[in-house]
Amino acid sequence: MKFFIDTANLKQIEEAQSLGVLDGVTTNPSLMAKEGITGNNNILKHYVDICNLVDGDVSAEVIATDYAGIIREGEQLASLHPQIVVKVPMIKDGVKAIRYFHENGIKTNCTLVFSAGQALLAAKAGATYVSPFIGRLDDVSTDGLQLIEDIRTIYDNYGYETEILAASIRHNMHVIECAKLGADVMTGPLSVILSLLNHPLTDIGLAKFLADHQKASKS
Numbered sequence: 066m067k068f069f070i071d072t073a074n075l076k077q078i079e080e081a082q083s084l085g086v087l088d089g090v091t092t093n094p095s096l097m098a099k100e101g102i103t104g105n106n107n108i109l110k111h112y113v114d115i116c117n118l119v120d121g122d123v124s125a126e127v128i129a130t131d132y133a134g135i136i137r138e139g140e141q142l143a144s145l146h147p148q149i150v151v152k153v154p155m156i157k158d159g160v161k162a163i164r165y166f167h168e169n170g171i172k173t174n175c176t177l178v179f180s181a182g183q184a185l186l187a188a189k190a191g192a193t194y195v196s197p198f199i200g201r202l203d204d205v206s207t208d209g210l211q212l213i214e215d216i217r218t219i220y221d222n223y224g225y226e227t228e229i230l231a232a233s234i235r236h237n238m239h240v241i242e243c244a245k246l247g248a249d250v251m252t253g254p255l256s257v258i259l260s261l262l263n264h265p266l267t268d269i270g271l272a273k274f275l276a277d278h279q280k281a282s283k284s
């Protein structure tokens with residue numbers, strides 16, 4: 066399973082990268098705004114800064130919602146750096162644009178996916194990644210993990226190569242369940258990635274090993 070970090074915060078991206086388990090980054094307009102990045106040039110520069118910190122794919126989202134605008138913005142984003150993946154919303158013009166990008170060798174991440182039908186359309190259009198938002202589905206009392214399972218079944222039935230990028234991950238059980246269901250990628254905040262480290266028995270065990278070593282070295 067690939068691990069992406071879902072943030073535009075350079076410090077957090079650096080910290081995740083330094084762990085040695087990071088495969089990429091996802092951003093969205095809300096995450097960029099959270100970092101106070103405004104103005105087209107600053108936004109474009111920030112994407113390049115992110116690409117220079119990590120080795121893998123970096124999703125950069127278009128703001129346009131019409132076909133011509135999505136193509137224009139997507140081509141500009143893709144020309145910034147070879148690691149850029151153009152993030153396109155699941156709307157009619159978005160699906161058309163994903164097909165165009167696919168035919169022109171530009172990687173895409175189809176975002177704001179909340180149903181198996183949307184995921185099927187994204188795969189048929191040739192999306193590189195599809196991003197089902199499982200946490201936001203859970204928020205409205207709908208089983209986000211069931212969607213991951215349904216998409217996995219559909220993609221496997223037909224051999225679609227689109228990677229399932231489980232997004233809107235809120236806690237470490239989301240990661241584990243997505244891994245069990247065969248999601249190709251998970252994207253989550255640094256806190257969720259780090260939470261995978263934790264187990265009280267590890268802490269207790271390590272404290273005992275160190276104490277025993279200390280005792281033995283005194284005797």
Ligand code: G3P
Nearest residue numbers: 071093200201232233234
């Ligand atoms: O980047 C898209 C997705 O991961 C957003 O997550 O927590 O805002 O629902 P969240």
